[in-house]
Amino acid sequence: MSTPSSPKAGGAPPLHRLLANAADAVQAVREGHSLTDWLSRCPADIRPGVQALSFTVLRRLGAAQAVRAALAPKNPPPRVDALLVTALALLWPGETAYADHTLVDQAVHAVRQRAPNSAGFANAVLRRFLRERDALVAAAEADPVARFNHPRWWQDRLRADWPDHWQALLQANQQKPPMTLRVNPAHEDLPSYLARLTEAGIGAHPAGSLFPQAVVLDEPRPVQALPDFDRGHASVQDASAQLAAPLLLGRVRPQDLSPDEAWPELGAGARVLDACAAPGGKTAHLQELAGNRLDLLALDADAKRLERVRQNLQRLALEGTVKAADARATADWWDGRPFDAILLDAPCSASGIVRRHPDVRWLRRPEDIPALARIQAELLDALWPLLKPGGRLVYATCSVFKAEGQDQIDAFLQRHGDARARQFDRGAGHLLPLAENAGQDLAPGAAAVTDGFYYALLHKS
Template sequence: MTPQPRSPKPRTQAATALKTPPQAPGHQHATPPLWQLLQATASVVQSVRSGRSLTPAIEAVASPWRPAVQSLSFQVMRQWGRALALREQLASKAPPPAADALLCTALALAWQDEAAPYPVHTLVNQAVEAARQHRSTQAQSGFINACLRRFMREREALVLATDADLQAVWNHPRWWVERLQREYPDHWQALLQMAQQPAPMSLRIDPRYHSVGEYQSKLQALGLPSKAVGASGLQLAKAVPVQQLPGFSEGHVSVQDAAAQVAAPLLLQGRQADKAWRILDACAAPGGKTGHLLACYPQARVLALDVDAARCQRIDQNLQRLGVQAEVRAADAAQPATWWDGEAFDAILLDAPCTASGIVRRHPDVRWLRRPEDSAQLARIQAQLLRALWPLLAPGGRLLYCTCSVFRSEGDETVQAFLQHNTNAQLLPSPGHLIPGQAPTGLPVVDNALGEHDGFYYALLEKDRT
């Protein structure tokens, strides 16, 4: 096994901003002490360990602190495997959850000098202070202090002792690493290394307002260099708040990964774009692909479904910003009897629920929330959705099945099993598994350039006309 490189990593903007001297007392945006940020980060980490997604946990943090806590939380999640291994070296028994979260947060941030957002001794001192100041960890503050002081004294030996641990080396669960080794024997290391890198910010340009080149010039004039990706996308050299993007609030541009931008143009590739196609977006939230469908096929009649009513509101909000319209309905796509009016669809986009194993660089908590059996369970749901939606497709119609997963059971294996049981389905030329770091093929893009894209899977199915 080749150890994961311990190359220097730039300190994040949010973490760097924390080093700004505190402002005057009572200032609305005064920078909090580092121990408070570490305590808030540990609380977010504890939520993830209890099975809660990182996103709502961060959203619950007070807004002035949120960017810093998000930056620290993402770094902790990306180094969680190493942190757990180090804690096991320091303590034969895990402390209570709040203390364990704080201890492992400090270890995750401090184990590598070059990647630490602060000097290691500062992180240790402030983590101990966080333990003393909060009632959930006060009783274990002495234990945390002892562990961290020993870590500082013996750090090199402790890290070396964890280098034999697969989970510590790659910062993914052991079962996840072993699965990628089986499924991608030539690329598993590159997949795991890329998952550790922050994702770039990719944009989709609405052709109603600008060409890609025109918008790229607008960005350049603002000091925001970018490169073209896909058919209508740009990848920024540096992420910025969406408010800095020209025309964002007017719907001129959307934030969407280059791999996700493949869906809409691929669905009806080669067919008349301005026809009034009847299209189903079966699992539509938050609405990025729905908006792209309407940009590609402006006369289409689109029905956007999502099982979660609250997420349907996000679809409505996104469509309103883009200035396009679709019928949005809260419904279970797997139960057509509860929502289908009997009129067949010309095209169906099924972005099926999955493990999200292809977007862990954007959501570093996913790897720690998933269990080994989740992929098989989700594959059953994906197969159920395919079975339920296929009869709703008109003869000659197309269904695009996609997931943001790199696991074979949620891609090729699901589609091949479906084809074996549906002789009226034909697999058209499709990208298949889009793997970060590999040159993609079969895309509706002239040069197939997607930049640093997420992991995705696409299969385009066509129903016989008879």
């Protein structure tokens, strides 16, 4: 995997350098590496431009690879191929960030710097694409991978799980996601923070009544531009992710409760486990809503990612014990005191957040889904005995695959007779990133507000 190259000092980096780095990022993903990890090593002054280009390319990767194969059936060297694929994706109809001739010129410049003998070949391929673009695009889109820009197995799984929505889900993954904030009620309410955003010249609107703390920005902004972000007045968090804390704390009353059945909110001193806590958005949200009065333990198996949890809690002036541990290995970390409530935001395919992480579709393999489902089941079975009778566990995944959602919980309920899944009219079950998902109460025009999530609230009898 290549290392990101730094731009020359002074001025904006030239386009050919951005293209070269974006091509390296795409090639890293094709070799099985995380785009997030690669970008973390990209020089800060070119990272935004490289990220924007690589996101666009990864959303068009299936189509660009198909056209490259049609134009040059013999595979060029990997770094030349990655530059060609990058340029083809950015030359695709609808991508208008740069003029065609500028993009071709700068892409050929990048090839010439890396493989001088391939510059003429790259120039011929790209100029032929411009001449025959309509016909080449039409031919490529006859292939489902090129048409939908997702692996075939992914399309097949979505079609099986959501026969009425699978194409809409694939198309939703191609959209740029909104930037959504969670307003901290310890400082101010949502209307007042919206007013402060307006004063700062930042357009925003509420996400909808299902998400009482969620504000959607009209355009993404650096967090430094947000009013009092550094003082903890707001956090960046998708609206769907903001459902976990109120479900666990009892802010939402299940609709299947009998009239005389109590459903108390968790109070001060309640013992709560966040079992897979990193990067800490849900951890912090729990303490925000509870007034920082929970006895909260945040676990994660990744000690490096746990630092993000600590940073989040520190910025928001919130308390919590943070520990590196595999939640399944309870003998290594549990002190024997049962929990009132457990949040299990389980490792998953991330199939519900592809628009935010466009590399995920290309990194996952079909065998990953059953492997992840096994880990999810192991976590559920290991944590359930740690819950008090009468306690509650929220199981969450950022996935739209039923194997990681409803099928997982159906199997768990078969294994545990003392578990009951509580029912809600909204906010639980599979939440699809689609306007027609009736379970979501969204603001007008907010079809793309939410990511895809699954939630189940399990009650221990």
